Amino acid sequence: MTTPRAGCAVDAQGRITFEVPQAHGRRLLLRLRPKKGQPEQTLHLLDLATGGEGHAHAVLGADPVLAEGRWDVYLLQDSERTRLRPGPRDLRALVGGHLREGRSPLAVRVPYVTKDGYLAVRTWLRPAHAEVDRVDVTGRALTVAARLHGAPLSAGADVQLRLRRGGVARTLQPTASKDGRGFSFTVDDEDLDAGIWDMFVRPDSGSAPIRLARLLDDVADRKNVFVYPSVPLGGAVVRPYYTVDNDLSLEVKRAG
Structure with a gap:
């Protein structure tokens, strides 16, 4: 079976909208990647809403603030996880981020492609x-x-x-x-x-x-x-x- 792909778009407030084929899964799972040899501890679930043209969407809002680290993105169907490959990524809103005044604490999210070709989100969380x-x-x-x-x-x-x-x-x-x-x-x-x-x-x-x-x-x-x-x-x-x-x-x- 072909591994499903998720596209995503980020807005200036840090919200990330994920888009996946409608036929795959019901929720998205974001997993904070644990340190080597450590068990996973932090997970975040997003509901998928049916959209048009055979796609479903999930929105990671500006709140809650995610812990600093690397979050791997999975499709969740019942109890089965499928790690997602990247689709189109619209990161234009992030390019001029250094020109905007950040609030405290500063929470940053950047979707990216891992070295082995999967979708992940890099996050930073700093008081200043x-x-x-x-x-x-x-x-x-x-x-x-x-x-x-x-x-x-x-x-x-x-x-x-x-x-x-x-x-x-x-x-x-x-x-x-x-x-x-x-x-x-x-x-x-x-x-x-x-x-x-x-x-x-x-x-x-x-x-x-x-x-x-x-x-x-x-x-x-x-x-x-x-x-x-x-x-x-x-x-x-x-x-x-x-x-x-x-x-x-x-x-x-x-x-x-």
Whole structure:
């Protein structure tokens, strides 16, 4: 039997409308993909409504907010699951997402095709968010421009680089835009230790750090799509890159 396909469309509010052939199944099942070796724990069911031209529709509304992770999409008929292949995906509403002000908490959903060819939804859920706008690699410096969603910059704001293993941190002073949301900073420290440095911004001296990431568009997996050149800094080579979660980090290697 041919594996059924589901098309989907996303609107600017984050609602996803799924469309499947009417003859297949009665509900859709979204399953939060468990970590390797762990049992599944989080499921979300959607009723299918009969539509025209032999299709049925299910709508994943803006609420409830889905947990951060990867959700696999199944067709459910009685107790039998069938994992869905992707049909047409209309993600145009997501392309300009970085231009809209996100509310707190920030909930992002991006339908995508998995490596083995199935339909899934990548979700992020964050109390506040720093959306990366530009990463400029020039000469012997790296400049990052970003915009805050869910919190404004105020007195005492800073950018923190944290060495992922070792607990070392470096603090940088951001340059804020007039509206207190946009900011930029430059990395030109020649004494960064070798390793992976994660990037955060604190909106003020008493706030929890907010991870820098690029989430507000139609790209579910950015790591191998947006690839930046390295920057020579003193005796090190620094390369900005996006992680598997679309967070922005720095890889530092000692020259030679």
